[in-house]
Amino acid sequence: MQMQAPIAAKARRPWLLIVPALLFLIVFFVLPLVDNGLRSVAGDAGEWTGARYVTLLTDSFYLRVTFETVLLSAGVTLICVIIGYPVAYFLVRKAGRWAGVVVFLLIAPLLTSIIMRTFGWQVLFARRGLVNNLLVDQLGVISSPLRLTNSPEIAVAALVHVLVPFMVLAIATVLQSVDRRLEESAKILGAGRWRAFWEVTLPLSMDGIGTGAILVFMIANGSFVTLVLLGGGIQTLPLLIYQQFNTTRDFGMASAMSTILLVIAVFCLFLQLRLVRRQGA
């Protein structure tokens, strides 16, 4: 009986390893979140109020901003799937010994800070930027510079540029585990190249598309820097939250909007969990 105590203590020890991380998370993540949540429902006289949420969910301005935020993220996600899938397919099935180089090229941009990458787009498309310089001065195709920055298209392009590697890696990971002999089986059984892809490869890589899409959607939904620098005219929740804090100084409203963003993110995570669970079954 005496031997059992130390063994039990030993078995408990692994839990100790996560205590520092747990404390860190509680102090710097959970508590601020709780504080944020409380702030969003705190009235001026210290009473509870749901008025801010009522405004957010009924006022046409806020609904339009939320809708635009989700629409922008969905658009970016869709473009990432369309651009990312072929790259992932090439990476896994065709790149062969060049796969390492392709992965490096994919990841390399992530090593630069997002602000630098966004300024890169500025340099390209500014009023006196590379593109306008080329068109006006070098080629003389047009007489006056085009207004290229501060347009939604450039903001979307910059977001896709930042997020497409996540999509490629998510799809490639799943595609890697799809046995190419499954495609060959389909071909032998009479399916042409596209049919085999449509019937076998695509359905089996759906999990990768799902994971990548949720990841990209969530990051795009919370993106701020890119839109501040490039996104002329687009009004999204993160931008509005920034304004509420810095300009209007309505902390309560900003907190409520943060909660709405958080709910969307949690919903996405829930979708992803369901996806993973279905795959495991």
Place this chain on the structure above:
Amino acid sequence: MSVQDRPAAEVLSLRGVRKAYGPVLAVDDLDLTVEAGALVALLGPSGCGKTTTLRMVAGFETPDTGSIRIGEREVAALPPHRRNLGMVFQNYSLFPHRTVAENIGFGLRMAGVARAERDRRVEEMLDLIRLPGRGDMYPSQLSGGQQQRVALGRSLIVNPKVLLLDEPLGALDKALRESMQFEVRAMQQRLGITTLLVTHDQEEALSMADRVAVMNRGRILQIGSPNDIYDRPQSRFVAEFLGTSNIFEGRVSPDGTALLVPGGNGDVAVPLEAPAAAGQPLLLSVRPERMRLGANRGEGANFEGRITGAVFRGNYAAYQLDVPALGRELFVYRQADGPLGTVSFGLGEVLTLGWTPRDAVPVSAE
């Protein structure tokens, strides 16, 4: 009933097929014919080109030169889905996201067969592969043997001109493999389907095929019935790849009709089927089960040997003997015919072993 009465229609034929990957010649000027309804096995070590050959027939690889015909049609330039083939892979390659019935009906759906007709034929196939009522299950819910039967059914339902089997039983355990060998062979014969089997397992090739083609380094060294290939190997490689063989060195006699091999007490003459150049060096192969082992000398070659290894293998015992006269070891198999619970000879015993010319086969050094 006899095979000769029917015209031996060629269903699959390869002529002068070559395939190189960079500087590596995978398949070198290969000729192969599979007659209607026959099962031919391509047997060889890994890297011998047998899989490349199969993949060229399937259409996954394109030969550099040569022709591949299925029936009357030249297919070398045709994509896989237009060759009307069936193929079973080693790892079954069933579609994991589709039910057993959907897997089996896949080929029919690709061919545009109507739903009702498809369902009926899938049910028939499920009966044929002895999995009735399992159509709604997913492949992962079946055992290895059952999955292999589904893979077979999926290939056969489209009535392919030729069935390709790529190490089809390699992933199964030994007992299941043997019963599946019988099952696949029985179904192949019942349906009379022309089949090309690729395997590195000599036992699988010998027990399933009408004809076995032994491959090495991109070439077919010998092709013949399993019996013929085993008992009359033409080269050292074939003799040693199929089972074990004792190889002796000899020389063609001055008149060119026999092979003279040192037999312990002067040369022993082994008649040659075709005359060869006098004095040419040749090898002789004697199977371990054809070797004589005992206390007395006998006809043909005789050597003294000491047993250095004895392994009980159930229905027979394998002995390794050190032969000082040859400076190397020879192998002898003895049927277990002594009293139950005994092995005839023990380690260290000195015995006489030998062979007679009628049990020996001259082989090339290749």
